[in-house]
Amino acid sequence: MSDPAISQVDRLSALLDRFRVRATLFHTGALCGAQAFEAVPGRGFLHVLRRGAMELRHRPGEAVAPRLRLDEPTLLFYPRALRHEFVNPPVDGPDFTCAALDFDGGDRNPLVQSLPPFIRVPLDAVDGLRPALDLLFAEADHVRCGSRLLADRLFEVVLIQLLRWIVDHPEEAGVTSGLIMGLSDPRLARALVAVHRSPCDEWPLAKMAEVAGMSRSAFAAAFKQATGSTPAAYLTDWRLSLAASMMRSGRPVKQVAVELGFASASSLSKVFRQRLGASPRVWLAAKG
Template sequence: MLSEAPDVLSEVLKLIRLRGDHVFHGELSTGAEVTFSPGPAIFLHLRTGELAVSQRDGEAVLLHPGDFVLLPHADGHTIRANAGAKARQCFDADVSSGSRGTAQTFRWAAGDDVAGSFLAGAFYFDGAPLRSLLTGLPGLIHLTCDKSMEPAWLGAISHFLDVESRAPSPGASLMISRLIDLLVIRTLRMWVSKQGNRTDWLSGLTDERIGRALNAMHQAPNEAWTVKSLADIAVMSRSTFSERFTAVVGLPPLRYLARWRLTVAADLLRAGTLKVVDVAYAAGYGSEAAFSRAFKAQFGYPPSDAHRISRGSIFRARSSELV
């Protein structure tokens, strides 16, 4: 993985700002199935046994001890023992009632045995302006990490999450939130490094030349970038760079740049400390009018309304592409 790639990922993750402080322990007996409704994103680290995890209407992924799963889109999922057999008893999970910073233990049992146990947690991506960028993530990220091959960081973070949640002390909620940040970020870094045939901005992180251009755009979105100047950074001809960037990332270079500029602007407006005109120039727009038109086309309302819109609905990007 190229040296510039973590910088791009860091720029994106800084705006996402994860929020999470809920950890729980789960046990399933043989023949049990538990369904999690849509809500927060979930991670799961299997400790013992074998369990199968599936998204709604998706194929089951079999987990072995040490395996880790991240479900970033919060669309709901199912965990079951004995993937090939019909469940003898089905449960609906309710893991939201516990106090912050204190782990709960849930036992979903169809019998007396334990088919699998895990440590899991819930979190939110507190950065809805990046929703269009986060579509590059799959609904389920599976890290195959048997006990002999488990990365040191995964075992360490999981261990400290367990310790902090089982014996909470002052500051435990903040500590758990920070540990979840680390866990999710390290998971995304490991997953990105293994991608080779995707078409989105994430795949651009593993392409050395395209990664240079991505890094430049992310580090200085207000720069007057052109396809030629970006191609020079990538050490490619203009036409070759444009074709390669579009093939790897899925958008032409300047369209991707426009999306990133608006993403940065949305985050600045959310803070409510800068005037719209200042945000426009910080995002690389030559005039407030041009910025306002582009912002409304992407988010559905003018930038002047951004700060007062409720956190629950703020910055819901339209599904249409930027023009």
């Protein structure tokens, strides 16, 4: 059960406002035989095994189990590109509803970076998920005006509910460090949410610790243990992730620097080169 102190802080909205995710329904119904889902950069998947049994395969050497047998309704979440294959009976295969996921920022999306490559969750483990799934299935299974668009939005609702569960149960989701672990701590979550909401503000260690209600030394140690990063390094990475997303949408470097609290455009460019290995202009050109 989640700590009531954590639930008082909305840990996801600021993240999802800055880095949106779009779901696109592409299959509903039975799947028979072998079905492969190739790894496409920047593309994730959310599959709902509604009924039936199947075998899930990954390539040997990946950081996930090469074979899994599933025989209960389950969510299969791939936050980033990872090839996977469903092996089903040749006839009367199990029922799935599946969506492709596109995360703003691609590989630099903070949520994507903080999640394991694959998460498996039984449907009944996520409180409140069934009503959203019932609505999703009703729209996905019938052709009506706007049904595909509504199904896409409902898939996004299901994803947010899943992310909420992951933040509340990081160990069960296979999360060991990073942003998710920081958000699971009620004290660190307060500081992280404040930084996410106001990245342009000055955020010295003392101010972050004050928001968290901790001493500077205790906050710095807890932050490092949970996220694997220092508070200052996390702030820089958060600003750079925002900067990359803003520049890809066409915002000029000078404007981005002002909005994110950098002293100047050249200051942003310098940090950008240090962390990403290229100037903003070169980086943008490489991203096409």
